Amino acid sequence: MNEMRHDWLSDRWVIFAPNRTTRPDDYDRTPHIEPESQLRCPFCQGSEHETPNATLILPGKDWESTRSTRRRDRAIAKSDWLVRVVPNKFPAVGFGPSPVAWTESTRENPSLNADSPSSAFTPLFVKQSAVGAHEVVIESPQHVASITDLSPEHARLVFEAYRQRLAYWSARPEMKYAVVFKNYGADAGATIVHSHSQLIATSFVPSEILRVQRRLALYHKSHQQCYICSVLDQELQAEDRIVTQSEHFVAICPFASRFPYSVSIIPRTHQSRFEDASQDELADLARITQATLNAIESEHPRCAYNFVLQTCHFDQQASDSFHWRLKIIPRLSKVAGFEWSSDCFINTVFPESAAQTLRQRIQSTVPLASPVAVAPASNSIRNPQ
Amino acid sequence: MNEMRHDWLSDRWVIFAPNRTTRPDDYDRTPHIEPESQLRCPFCQGSEHETPNATLILPGKDWESTRSTRRRDRAIAKSDWLVRVVPNKFPAVGFGPSPVAWTESTRENPSLNADSPSSAFTPLFVKQSAVGAHEVVIESPQHVASITDLSPEHARLVFEAYRQRLAYWSARPEMKYAVVFKNYGADAGATIVHSHSQLIATSFVPSEILRVQRRLALYHKSHQQCYICSVLDQELQAEDRIVTQSEHFVAICPFASRFPYSVSIIPRTHQSRFEDASQDELADLARITQATLNAIESEHPRCAYNFVLQTCHFDQQASDSFHWRLKIIPRLSKVAGFEWSSDCFINTVFPESAAQTLRQRIQSTVPLASPVAVAPASNSIRNPQ
Numbered sequence: 001m002n003e004m005r006h007d008w009l010s011d012r013w014v015i016f017a018p019n020r021t022t023r024p025d026d027y028d029r030t031p032h033i034e035p036e037s038q039l040r041c042p043f044c045q046g047s048e049h050e051t052p053n054a055t056l057i058l059p060g061k062d063w064e065s066t067r068s069t070r071r072r073d074r075a076i077a078k079s080d081w082l083v084r085v086v087p088n089k090f091p092a093v094g095f096g097p098s099p100v101a102w103t104e105s106t107r108e109n110p111s112l113n114a115d116s117p118s119s120a121f122t123p124l125f126v127k128q129s130a131v132g133a134h135e136v137v138i139e140s141p142q143h144v145a146s147i148t149d150l151s152p153e154h155a156r157l158v159f160e161a162y163r164q165r166l167a168y169w170s171a172r173p174e175m176k177y178a179v180v181f182k183n184y185g186a187d188a189g190a191t192i193v194h195s196h197s198q199l200i201a202t203s204f205v206p207s208e209i210l211r212v213q214r215r216l217a218l219y220h221k222s223h224q225q226c227y228i229c230s231v232l233d234q235e236l237q238a239e240d241r242i243v244t245q246s247e248h249f250v251a252i253c254p255f256a257s258r259f260p261y262s263v264s265i266i267p268r269t270h271q272s273r274f275e276d277a278s279q280d281e282l283a284d285l286a287r288i289t290q291a292t293l294n295a296i297e298s299e300h301p302r303c304a305y306n307f308v309l310q311t312c313h314f315d316q317q318a319s320d321s322f323h324w325r326l327k328i329i330p331r332l333s334k335v336a337g338f339e340w341s342s343d344c345f346i347n348t349v350f351p352e353s354a355a356q357t358l359r360q361r362i363q364s365t366v367p368l369a370s371p372v373a374v375a376p377a378s379n380s381i382r383n384p385q
Numbered sequence: 386m387n388e389m390r391h392d393w394l395s396d397r398w399v400i401f402a403p404n405r406t407t408r409p410d411d412y413d414r415t416p417h418i419e420p421e422s423q424l425r426c427p428f429c430q431g432s433e434h435e436t437p438n439a440t441l442i443l444p445g446k447d448w449e450s451t452r453s454t455r456r457r458d459r460a461i462a463k464s465d466w467l468v469r470v471v472p473n474k475f476p477a478v479g480f481g482p483s484p485v486a487w488t489e490s491t492r493e494n495p496s497l498n499a500d501s502p503s504s505a506f507t508p509l510f511v512k513q514s515a516v517g518a519h520e521v522v523i524e525s526p527q528h529v530a531s532i533t534d535l536s537p538e539h540a541r542l543v544f545e546a547y548r549q550r551l552a553y554w555s556a557r558p559e560m561k562y563a564v565v566f567k568n569y570g571a572d573a574g575a576t577i578v579h580s581h582s583q584l585i586a587t588s589f590v591p592s593e594i595l596r597v598q599r600r601l602a603l604y605h606k607s608h609q610q611c612y613i614c615s616v617l618d619q620e621l622q623a624e625d626r627i628v629t630q631s632e633h634f635v636a637i638c639p640f641a642s643r644f645p646y647s648v649s650i651i652p653r654t655h656q657s658r659f660e661d662a663s664q665d666e667l668a669d670l671a672r673i674t675q676a677t678l679n680a681i682e683s684e685h686p687r688c689a690y691n692f693v694l695q696t697c698h699f700d701q702q703a704s705d706s707f708h709w710r711l712k713i714i715p716r717l718s719k720v721a722g723f724e725w726s727s728d729c730f731i732n733t734v735f736p737e738s739a740a741q742t743l744r745q746r747i748q749s750t751v752p753l754a755s756p757v758a759v760a761p762a763s764n765s766i767r768n769p770q
Contacts, residue, residue, distance in 0.1 A: 001479060002515035008508065012592050015477050015515045023475045024427070026578045027571035042409070092402045092723070092731045093387060123393070124616055125640050130387040130400045181722025186412035189721025193411045198723070206727030207397050231509055255510050308726035329725055336574025337566025338477070338583070340714055341693035342591030346477045 570689025
């Protein structure tokens with residue numbers, strides 16, 4: 001008999017059906033890979049002219065002066081940059097003219113940042129300019145495919161880039177939120193192989209973020225405690241869904257996760273805004289993220305995944321109810337008709353089982369020492385490494 | 386400047402970003418196909434012993450006697466069955482013992498069929514047996530891959546099977562809802578190539594259905610009119626999102642659809658329950674669905690898609706506010722990190738543009754005449770056709 005579990009935060013039920021892993025499968029599921037004939041990579045060192053001007057370069061001058069005593073990788077000394085943030089050449093959102101005119105049927109503009117429009121009006125065809133900013137975080141000057149190929153110190157710089165860009169956009173009054181995310185592999189929506197992540201700042205708080213914030217506030221009101229802190233306390237006692245722990249973070253397979261092998265990396269102590277993380281915390285986050293991704297990649301070679309940073313919206317300086325976290329979503333299964341219709345997901349792997357597997361992988365893994373270049377593009381000739 | 390559109394029914398904003406279709410792409414996007422060495426297909430005629438006993442066979446005895454004057458395809462006369470419904474051997478839900486015990490932290494069971502649990506209680510780790518039924522609708526005795534390969538009369542039988550099984554499950558008091566859906570192609574979650582669809586009946590109304598019902602009731606209360614009827618009226622006036630029309634149905638690319646080339650097929654007159662559709666309406670639905678899918682398949686060869694039937698929940702005999710429809714979701718794009726985090730989708734094709742393309746495809750398509758067998762499995766030797 002299969003089991004349903006309730007994710008209180010999203011108010012969704014998830015069906016766990018491990019019996020469905022034994023289904024016959026007519027299809028070849030080899031992950032899509034880049035063709036060998038790939039001519040040039042716009043993200044490699046030497047191709048900087050192919051992307052817009054950088055909005056952030058790490059290590060930069062400030063970093064050099066303030067952190068000169070820190071141990072560095074040899075790679076840091078050799079490169080002009082290790083992490084480079086640029087505006088996306090194909091942005092989903094952008095700056096532009098004021099909102100387009102409403103269509104005839106529009107009687108009122110539903111607020112982008114409010115709860116559902118009231119019943120007093122119901123515009124059928126409402127549209128609006130997509131105002132925001134879309135940036136790409138290029139994670140290495142070398143043609144590496146995965147953040148797990150970077151040294152721990154280099155990976156820390158990736159999270160430092162997120163922090164600095166989030167801090168920048170959160171100070172812009174026209175911006176209300178920013179989603180930081182990574183698409184790794186074709187099945188996760190990536191189109192470029194070179195390791196990168198993205199930031200989309202928006203002039204509105206997306207509906208899912210609003211929903212989650214409402215639920216967290218509801219919990220805090222009735223329990224005088226943060227929901228995520230409560231869950232974390234109980235997970236640490238139960239132990240069976242814990243993947244790994246570090247000084248500042250705990251990686252768990254959530255009780256009612258929608259996707260097999262999904263992992264949430266949660267700060268041990270309450271913190272609502274990712275931008276407030278210290279340098280030590282970022283270094284620790286980089287290490288635990290790499291360890292978790294390494295475990296997933298060694299269990300499911302070349303598996304596509306997304307990761308998303310869930311942080312507090314910009315209008316709140318600090319929140320007692322919101323607790324930021326990093327969510328890793330391996331794309332091992334396909335979202336199908338049942339899920340699209342019902343929003344009730346079928347997960348074939350219990351989180352206790354996924355956590356046990358990943359724990360074993362982590363215990364048997366030798367930490368990576370230095371950046372590894374993979375699948376060199378032909379323009380790598382211009383990138384002596 | 387890109388555009389955002391508000392889907393009032395789901396209360397979601399969708400970003401339309403046609404500029405993103407010109408992005409470079411490192412990956413080979415050839416759809417996954419079945420390996421040529423496929424040994425046997427459990428859904429082909431002659432392999433009936435590999436599936437559980439049928440819960441419905443069409444044409445059956447009743448059908449023979451009551452509909453003997455109807456024009457038939459030659460194939461109908463030759464086969465024992467044309468559509469066969471069987472319990473899924475790998476069910477997501479099932480009948481079984483009463484709900485499992487709550488975990489220690491559970492203080493109360495959030496109702497499966499109610500709105501969000503109130504703030505008065507907040508169980509952290511709630512689980513429940515997954516009670517329901519999971520059936521497979523095998524759409525042909527021949528090894529055809531797509532419902533568009535069937536004759537129109539044969540395709541009508543597929544929808545008749547949905548109707549009969551929905552009527553059966555809706556009469557079971559322990560069942561509250563059923564999702565009827567099709568996964569076509571590996572990227573849409575299919576594991577078997579042979580043309581089939583599925584029905585999952587559940588002891589609860591899924592959260593997405595509840596949400597939509599609440600919004601439709603809200604609209605009806607303030608406008609004394611069905612939301613879908615209102616939208617349809619305006620779409621018929623505007624014309625630019627209409628794909629095709631038939632006597633009983635209109636196929637449109639919705640104003641704020643999350644997926645490129647998504648199409649909704651909507652009954653012209655208000656009808657809340659799919660089970661109440663007449664035989665004429667089912668025949669018409671089969672024709673317009675095949676025409677729409679043919680257009681999508683000819684524009685995007687071998688493109689994976691889902692379709693889902695959105696009908697009223699079982700407790701309502703008829704509803705003034707709910708209007709059933711069939712939603713086709715081509716899987717041309719990948720859901721990525723931004724969408725998982727925000728529930729705000731990025732669609733690269735405006736529905737007006739998608740509708741125009743599909744209209745042109747439909748105008749240039751010659752209707753299929755008879756079933757076409759494709760990619761015969763090796764056990765087709767046992768299936769003389």
